[in-house]
Amino acid sequence: MTKQEINPYVTLICTHCDFYKEDDTQLECAAFKVLKAMLQEGRITPVEIKDALR
Numbered sequence: 492m493t494k495q496e497i498n499p500y501v502t503l504i505c506t507h508c509d510f511y512k513e514d515d516t517q518l519e520c521a522a523f524k525v526l527k528a529m530l531q532e533g534r535i536t537p538v539e540i541k542d543a544l545r
């Protein structure tokens with residue numbers, strides 16, 4: 492099972508990152524943690540993340 496399959500936040504955030512490695516299932520950088528927390532709290536939406544990463 493890949494990182495992308497087990498964590499939807501990785502799919503949404505990390506797959507757009509230059510440092511993304513599919514086999515690295517543990518690393519969560521500060522930016523990832525902040526975005527994940529903001530998504531969980533409803534401060535931003537997945538659509539806003541996708542729009543920002545276009």
Ligand code: SF4
Pocket residue numbers: 504505506508509510511512518519520521522523
């Ligand atoms: S955890 Fe951070 S550095 Fe690693 S792939 Fe995700 S956004 Fe990029």
